[in-house]
Amino acid sequence: GQSLEQPSEVTAVEGAIVQINCTYQTSGFYGLSWYQQHDGGAPTFLSYNGLDGLEETGRFSSFLSRSDSYGYLLLQELQMKDSASYFCAVRGPVNNNAGNMLTFGGGTRLMVKP
Amino acid sequence: DAGVIQSPRHEVTEMGQEVTLRCKLISGHNSLFWYRQTMMRGLELLIYFNNNVPIDDSGMPEDRFSAKMPNASFSTLKIQPSEPRDSAVYFCASSSPRQLNTEAFFGQGTRLTVV
Numbered sequence: 001g002q003s004l005e006q007p008s009e010v011t012a013v014e015g016a017i018v019q020i021n022c023t024y025q026t027s028g029f030y031g032l033s034w035y036q037q038h039d040g041g042a043p044t045f046l047s048y049n050g051l052d053g054l055e056e057t058g059r060f061s062s063f064l065s066r067s068d069s070y071g072y073l074l075l076q077e078l079q080m081k082d083s084a085s086y087f088c089a090v091r092g093p094v095n096n097n098a099g100n101m102l103t104f105g106g107g108t109r110l111m112v113k114p
Numbered sequence: 115d116a117g118v119i120q121s122p123r124h125e126v127t128e129m130g131q132e133v134t135l136r137c138k139l140i141s142g143h144n145s146l147f148w149y150r151q152t153m154m155r156g157l158e159l160l161i162y163f164n165n166n167v168p169i170d171d172s173g174m175p176e177d178r179f180s181a182k183m184p185n186a187s188f189s190t191l192k193i194q195p196s197e198p199r200d201s202a203v204y205f206c207a208s209s210s211p212r213q214l215n216t217e218a219f220f221g222q223g224t225r226l227t228v229v
Contacts, residue, residue: 012208022182033217040224042205042220042222042223043207044220045217047219087157101159101162101169102159102162102207102209102218103159104149104156104159105156107156107157
């Protein structure tokens with residue numbers, strides 16, 4: 001099966017940098033994704049790491065290390081609108097039928113303060 | 115495309131009643147996910163379809179829950195009989211078969227309250 005662990009809450013100030021970690025146990029997976037969800041809204045896709053290393057998209061970056069079963073989401077130049085829940089998710093396991101299955105971690109609630 | 119469309123957006127029902135949640139996938143997507151979200155349990159995967167076929171339903175809580183895909187663009191999640199502990203936000207999401215890194219697109223969810 002697939003299980004993912006994230007911190008439940010993180011607090012940071014506007015303009016700062018924050019890192020949200022995700023550790024996982026899987027029976028094989030294609031890649032690690034990150035989603036953002038504002039209160040009352042639906043999860044929306046932020047980034048995907050299929051390979052080890054860093055992926056950068058504007059103020060957001062995501063990292064994956066398969067050997068450490070670990071990934072993180074890095075948010076820079078924090079803005080008040082970044083206050084939301086952030087979820088890591090794995091696609092897998094690796095087989096023909098279930099390769100697209102998407103399993104989420106418990107989510108990290110980020111509070112950005114002035 | 116209008117995105118993934120769920121209906122109803124809100125549903126309040128009495129314990130014991132049947133509830134049917136509906137989801138229209140994005141055209142061309144072949145993977146369909148039903149999730150349930152609560153404060154206590156987070157985002158739980160209930161069932162996953164690929165090409166209209168249920169691949170993994172291990173997250174379906176019990177026999178009171180059933181899901182179908184009568185065609186490639188539409189799915190239903192039924193709860194019969196409903197119980198207060200079923201109160202949650204139910205999301206469906208779809209994704210494209212073309213790439214494994216393709217994002218999953220979520221509908222706006224159905225907020226279910228069972229009283």
